[in-house]
Amino acid sequence: MAAIRFSHVSKTYAGGHVAVKDLTLEIEDGEFLVLVGPSGCGKSTALRMIAGLEAITAGVLTIGGAVANHLSPRQRNVAMIFQSYALYPHLSVAENLGFALKVRKEPRELVAARVGETAAMLELKALLARRPGQLSGGQRQRVAMGRALVRHPRAFLMDEPLSNLDARLRGQMRGEIARLQRAAGVTTVYVTHDQVEAMTMADRVAVMRDGVLQQLGPPRDLYDRPVNLFVATFIGAPPLNLVPGVLRWTEQGVELELPGARLVLPPKLAQKNFGLLAHRDREVVVGVRPEAASLTDDTEAGIPGVVAFQEDLGANMVTTVELAGAKRRDGVVVEDLGESGIPRVSNRMRINAQSGARRVADQAVGIELDLERLHYFDPVSKLAIR
């Protein structure tokens, strides 16, 4: 078990492509850290640098306090679980599990004991004689887990280990991996592009984009206090709604002008957020979590809108509403954001209610916002306004 620390680590490929830019990040001993981001964001490269499968171009990587930059993978004693599982096709499940111990020339009795113990823990006992080719996807995944667990390594590195499983099994294995990690207490770095995995499994989440760490924190912090538009829209499903707005100081207090409505912000909220003052009379991007808005049939209340369609998810009802009040603004906001991998600012809003009345398309509705839970972003810098 060991803490892992990146300090100012970069990875530049021969062609000049920078995969990871100046990454500084400390993963505590025993922590479950999830590296999340869209494909090509550098998360897998960062993971492979810990494993020693990718050379570090600049900066220092330490594992357990010792500099690991130039250590070979075998000297690092970290276990990696690959997206493809990378099981040895010519070896049986038992041999796959015991491979690392055998390479380290552990006594035969110890290998057998550890393999037995791990197989029992992962319910692989009946499969020990089989070859990987004879296993189902879920079974292979468990063998890959077992191969990492059997070694008692200093850290687990997991590269999208659930992405090849079907949705049901994925949900089941999420819980299983988190449970096994807590039981083993081994430092774990888990790479995924699935924000649900990040939210449900991690102690802390690191969001990456274009090789740059965007935000690091507990899942709830990222959800409630995203530092920029990218993190705000990447975390959360359905994603954060982005609506154009203007902040105005009036006699009634701070007013938020949204398409079709003017809302007066509670005085304490406006006073708490100094950043809002700096954006006085300027266009901002307003972020509304789908559950921070609710629908009412009273079209006079809240923001007027028209139902576009509804998705009944059983426990939840997601309604997409077209804001009726204003036409799309074609300012800097709309154009810029669409290009940078962030959902477009639009006059549509998805509203997620635990249960809701069925509404038909084109039905006029009112949208009531939970003003305490709105997010504000600068349309130019894309940073959260605080």
Next chain:
Amino acid sequence: MRDRAGLALLARRLAIVAVLIVALAPVVWLFSIAYKPTRDIFASPPQLLFSPTWDNFQSVFRYFNLWALLRSSLVIAIGSTVLSLIIGVPAGYALARATSPRAIWLAYFFLIIRTVPPIATLIPFYLFMRDIGLLGTWWAVIMLNTALNSAFVVWMMFSFFRAAPASIEEAALTDGCTDFGAFVSVALPTVAPGLIASAIFCVMFSWNDFLYAMFLTKADTKTISVALLSACGTKDISWGTLGALAHFSTLPIVLMMILLNRYFVQGLTQGVH
């Protein structure tokens, strides 16, 4: 509907039989002449029923040192196959795992080496072997076959290793293997069908090599393929002896193919893409 399917099946079987007849007729004829008295060999119409004779085999044992011929063929085939694999397999692996996009061109270059007509290289190689004192030895033929076959092995194993996922070797590295350890204990077993297919090709090429063996060996290092030519005398061709000798030059390869047929087919269809 059923009749049509039955007809199609029948047609397919007939086509297979036709192909088999065309392919096997010369072989059957070659083998059959070994058991025929000389006067029956070119009898017209061909004698399908005849009383078999062992005379031709007896004269093969009398006039040829058959065991020396087979030993030479075997030593050359196995020697050049082992050397070709020792050189070609690691080279193919290195090319397959190279990050440079130019590696593929180098792999094709090796394939081109195998396509050079051996006759074009014979005279320079002959002079070279004479100068280094290896003319007339098994080594001369082994080295030349190795040069050509290892190039083929490089290309073939390159294709196999490229088709095998590198993540398995990376898993071995994180499991504690050295680079060489990962190559030996994980990468090689994964491409076992390719290794066997490459070895079969090498054995076949070397065993059937006539040109180099003809010019670079001498009486006591001659191979069975060269001995076949001895059945052609200055005045006539001893067809019966040729048929009997053909048994000994063909059967070892046929036997090997029957045993390893499964891997050979895999080798032809897998990895090569």
